[in-house]
Amino acid sequence: MSTILKVDDLVKNFGGLTAVSDVSMTLNDDELVALIGPNGAGKTTLFNLLTGVITPSSGAISFRGPKGTVTLNGKKAYQIANLGLARTFQNIRLFKDLTVLDNVLVAMTSQYKEGLLSTLFRLPSYYKKEAKIAKEATELLAIFDLQESVDVLAKNLPYGIQRRLEIVRALAMKPQILFLDEPAAGMNPEETADLTRLIKKVQREFHITVVLIEHDMSLVMNLAERIYVLDHGAMLAQGTPTEIKQNPAVIKAYLGEEVS
Numbered sequence: 001m002s003t004i005l006k007v008d009d010l011v012k013n014f015g016g017l018t019a020v021s022d023v024s025m026t027l028n029d030d031e032l033v034a035l036i037g038p039n040g041a042g043k044t045t046l047f048n049l050l051t052g053v054i055t056p057s058s059g060a061i062s063f064r065g066p067k068g069t070v071t072l073n074g075k076k077a078y079q080i081a082n083l084g085l086a087r088t089f090q091n092i093r094l095f096k097d098l099t100v101l102d103n104v105l106v107a108m109t110s111q112y113k114e115g116l117l118s119t120l121f122r123l124p125s126y127y128k129k130e131a132k133i134a135k136e137a138t139e140l141l142a143i144f145d146l147q148e149s150v151d152v153l154a155k156n157l158p159y160g161i162q163r164r165l166e167i168v169r170a171l172a173m174k175p176q177i178l179f180l181d182e183p184a185a186g187m188n189p190e191e192t193a194d195l196t197r198l199i200k201k202v203q204r205e206f207h208i209t210v211v212l213i214e215h216d217m218s219l220v221m222n223l224a225e226r227i228y229v230l231d232h233g234a235m236l237a238q239g240t241p242t243e244i245k246q247n248p249a250v251i252k253a254y255l256g257e258e259v260s
């Protein structure tokens with residue numbers, strides 16, 4: 001297993017507040033990692049730094065992509081996404097007035113750069129590529145049991161299914177690392193159990209690294225191979241679920257909350 005993402009001494013200050021403080025971490029190929037911590041610990045800020053939504057105050061992020069290792073600091077969100085880091089957000093960000101299929105097609109077409117001439121004059125290669133994209137999108141939706149809903153407007157889907165569609169959209173970008181920000185937020189226990197199965201399936205079938213922020217400890221302990229724990233912006237601990245459950249510093253940070 002080799003390192004795909006390396007974070008060294010990352011800092012993010014918002015005025016006088018240090019939201020992320022000297023955080024170092026590594027992500028390996030094909031692993032499922034959880035990032036946990038109490039409210040306000042800096043988890044989303046760390047995701048935002050890794051995916052270019054905000055820029056670090058200091059520190060380094062390096063990513064081993066298909067064309068070698070690149071520094072992500074200073075790169076824009078779309079450049080980082082094109083390199084192979086896709087994400088979902090805590091608040092659903094679908095195109096609510098587009099159908100399920102169109103939501104996925106929009107994400108997918110960023111991967112297929114058709115020439116201007118072919119697009120303008122609708123050459124046969126244009127239609128061939130369009131058919132290929134539609135087939136891939138439909139197959140991806142089927143993995144997520146959304147094949148029956150391809151023509152439904154995103155805004156008319158139940159909440160749990162909208163969250164699922166968000167994951168499909170992120171996967172449509174063919175990422176090497178998938179960041180999921182609270183994928184089970186607002187879901188009922190049955191939806192959460194379905195989601196847990198799906199995330200496992202995605203990681204197995206797509207051979208990608210998955211990192212998730214999650215407050216639902218049963219999901220985290222069921223899914224994660226490794227866990228990082230943030231507290232007050234700093235990395236408090238890292239280890240296997242068993243190690244984290246028994247870590248006195250983690251138990252103290254979660255005082256009053258159950259880490260089980």
Ligand SMILES: Nc1ncnc2c1ncn2[C@@H]1O[C@H](COP(=O)(O)OP(=O)(O)OP(=O)(O)O)[C@@H](O)[C@H]1O
Pocket residue numbers: 014017019037038039040041042043044045046
């Ligand atoms: N854009 C911003 N400007 C100022 N402060 C911010 C900004 N974004 C986050 N913060 C602050 O940084 C700290 C970390 O916030 P962050 O949202 O990363 O925590 P979190 O661990 O994701 O919390 P939660 O589990 O509640 O989502 C908080 O004190 C928050 O108020």
